[in-house]
Amino acid sequence: MIEHLNMSLVDWSRAQFALTAIYHWIFVPLTLGLSFLVAIMETIYVRTGKEEWKRMTRFWMTLFGINYAIGVATGIILEFEFGTNWSNYSWFVGDIFGAPLAIEGILAFFLESTFVAVMFFGWNKVSKKFHLTSTWLVAVGANLSALWILVANAWMQNPVGMTFNPDTARNEMVSFWAVLFNPVAVDKFLHTVFSGFLLASIFVMGVSAWLMLKKREEWMAKQSILIAAIFGLISSLMVAFTGDSSARTMASVQPVKFAAMEAHYYGSDNAALTAFGVLKNSGKKIGEKEIMDFAFRIKIPGFLSVMTGGNKKTYVPGIYDLVNGPDTIQGILPVIIKIQNGTFAREVLADYKRAIMLNDTQQIRIIKTEYFQSKKFMDEKFRYFGYGFLSKPDNAIPNVAITFYSFHLMVMLGFFFILVCAVSIFLTLKGSIAKQRWFLWTALLSVPLAYIASEAGWVLTEVGRQPWIIQDLMPVTSGVSQISAGSVMTTFILFAILFTALLIAEVSIMVKQIKTGPKH
Amino acid sequence: MKNLFPDVRKLFRFYYDGFRDMSAWGRKVWVVIIIKLFIIFAILRLFFFHDFLHDKYDNDKQRSKYVLEQLTNSTNTND
Numbered sequence A: 001m002i003e004h005l006n007m008s009l010v011d012w013s014r015a016q017f018a019l020t021a022i023y024h025w026i027f028v029p030l031t032l033g034l035s036f037l038v039a040i041m042e043t044i045y046v047r048t049g050k051e052e053w054k055r056m057t058r059f060w061m062t063l064f065g066i067n068y069a070i071g072v073a074t075g076i077i078l079e080f081e082f083g084t085n086w087s088n089y090s091w092f093v094g095d096i097f098g099a100p101l102a103i104e105g106i107l108a109f110f111l112e113s114t115f116v117a118v119m120f121f122g123w124n125k126v127s128k129k130f131h132l133t134s135t136w137l138v139a140v141g142a143n144l145s146a147l148w149i150l151v152a153n154a155w156m157q158n159p160v161g162m163t164f165n166p167d168t169a170r171n172e173m174v175s176f177w178a179v180l181f182n183p184v185a186v187d188k189f190l191h192t193v194f195s196g197f198l199l200a201s202i203f204v205m206g207v208s209a210w211l212m213l214k215k216r217e218e219w220m221a222k223q224s225i226l227i228a229a230i231f232g233l234i235s236s237l238m239v240a241f242t243g244d245s246s247a248r249t250m251a252s253v254q255p256v257k258f259a260a261m262e263a264h265y266y267g268s269d270n271a272a273l274t275a276f277g278v279l280k281n282s283g284k285k286i287g288e289k290e291i292m293d294f295a296f297r298i299k300i301p302g303f304l305s306v307m308t309g310g311n312k313k314t315y316v317p318g319i320y321d322l323v324n325g326p327d328t329i330q331g332i333l334p335v336i337i338k339i340q341n342g343t344f345a346r347e348v349l350a351d352y353k354r355a356i357m358l359n360d361t362q363q364i365r366i367i368k369t370e371y372f373q374s375k376k377f378m379d380e381k382f383r384y385f386g387y388g389f390l391s392k393p394d395n396a397i398p399n400v401a402i403t404f405y406s407f408h409l410m411v412m413l414g415f416f417f418i419l420v421c422a423v424s425i426f427l428t429l430k431g432s433i434a435k436q437r438w439f440l441w442t443a444l445l446s447v448p449l450a451y452i453a454s455e456a457g458w459v460l461t462e463v464g465r466q467p468w469i470i471q472d473l474m475p476v477t478s479g480v481s482q483i484s485a486g487s488v489m490t491t492f493i494l495f496a497i498l499f500t501a502l503l504i505a506e507v508s509i510m511v512k513q514i515k516t517g518p519k520h
Numbered sequence B: 001m002k003n004l005f006p007d008v009r010k011l012f013r014f015y016y017d018g019f020r021d022m023s024a025w026g027r028k029v030w031v032v033i034i035i036k037l038f039i040i041f042a043i044l045r046l047f048f049f050h051d052f053l054h055d056k057y058d059n060d061k062q063r064s065k066y067v068l069e070q071l072t073n074s075t076n077t078n079d
Helices: A007-048 A051-071 A076-085 A087-093 A095-121 A128-157 A176-180 A183-213 A218-253 A255-261 A303-309 A319-324 A335-357 A361-372 A375-380 A382-389 A400-430 A437-463 A485-516 B004-020 B024-048 B052-056 B060-072
Strands: A162-165 A170-173 A273-286 A289-300 A468-470
Touching: A007 A051, A007 A076, A007 A128, A007 A183, A007 A218, A007 A437, A007 A485, A051 A095, A051 A218, A051 A485, A051 B024, A076 A087, A076 B024, A076 B052, A087 A095, A087 A170, A087 A468, A087 B052, A087 B060, A095 A128, A095 A170, A095 A176, A095 B004, A128 A176, A128 A183, A128 A468, A183 A218, A183 A400, A183 A437, A183 A485, A218 A255, A218 A303, A218 A400, A255 A319, A255 A400, A273 A303, A273 A319, A273 A400, A289 A400, A319 A335, A335 A361, A335 A375, A335 A382, A335 B060, A361 A375, A375 A382, A400 A437, A485 B024, B052 B060
Parallel strands: none
Antiparallel strands: A162 A170, A273 A289
16 A cells, blocks of 8 residues: 655666666667678678678677677666566556567567577688578567567557556557557657667767777778768668657657657747757746746747648647646647546546445446446546546646757757768768868767767656656556665665676777777 | 487587687676676576565455555555
């Protein structure tokens, strides 16, 4: 029984999950992209038969192997945390996570781990074509793994394809395809894997730039930069395209998050997009939450409306409207109405629980028929079940400053990377890249920026989703297990030590291999 | 069946030779992997990460009842 919600428990549980996810995500995107870059390089080797391409492939494969090995299994800890720290949530999610994660384990993980052995042990032992096929299968397998995890995450952002069973207090999947082709899942998968491809391209360009600055392996560095820059440019354009699509989907399924990432408080048509902005407190409030204003802003008039609905006339609701009303804004109910619907849904569930306790079979049948088997109740009331936990409307507003800055940092860096890739192609084809030391330094210093952009994307996704652990259905505070905050704090510290040690191990082994260079 | 054993032997040799001839970085990485997996499964999983509902309740019916109570308890609000 929850006698009193202990916020430090919720905060520590959130902090621990964030720490684990952030560290885990340091390893993942490089695996996603570098696997494909290595496969492309090996394809050129197999087609040309030139030994220098094999040398180059093996060098990048080594760096891929180090990252893959250090990162492997760091995601399992997230699953431990679900069962221990987030038991209400895990139970409520039901089999929705089970199916995609099981597929991930069986299909993608085995595909990956089987062919990784061929990739590293199979040189000169299996045919060139079989080895190349294995390399491509590792790349496909790694990205398929990401697909299932992202499908599960997308369901938390936009729960679809399920129905709630009041007898078990669990959600049950009714359409696997609805879960798989959830618009958020499609956008998220494409946006995430292309951002991984981009990060890996920046990594390859950065390491190659370092080799050039040291005047080592110039041929290999040039070829690597050219391949990575082309792959990176295509990926960065796809990141921008899928990002735009993600934002459009977000505007309809997570409108408060969408408004928060632009610090857009008051709805309007011809709404401006902020290209760059610095926030300050306005002195005004929505409930107890401070309204942020711009201390400085460069805006693109009308572009937020165009992004949302395709033209400048599109009305873009602000945080204030989404919280307080009017009754509907383009079919979106304001939080104040959603709280009424959610509270009603919770009361129906409480009545059902009482009927079960009293073994009142007639009442059980009535509530089931009239409510839980009624499409109208499930679509109009129960879909806002989580709002029944909110004591006041402003609780539905995420941290606007973090959401805004993480979004804008990600976007600005994304455009910067497009430029870096384009300039790299130009200078490499011109044959002057080795002389442009300023650009080699830019490419090298872009590597940490790519990680920052990638992590900022997840900060936007997860902080912007607050207060929800499952959008509209369950707030974070209700998903947490009633365990001691002290034990969560202890494991938080253990994780911080473990992951920092892993990161140090990865960086030091990798730096040593980069300094060693490819084998002769 | 006759052909199966040479295949299994070949497969074994493939992995055996792979590990035996492993590069210095490969050995280092394997040491990191083994330490990491030991910490994750033998320490964290065993001592710190018990499944809350599995430990507390014997069957799914009890677990459902508990979560249902959590979902309907009026004191459970987001303040």
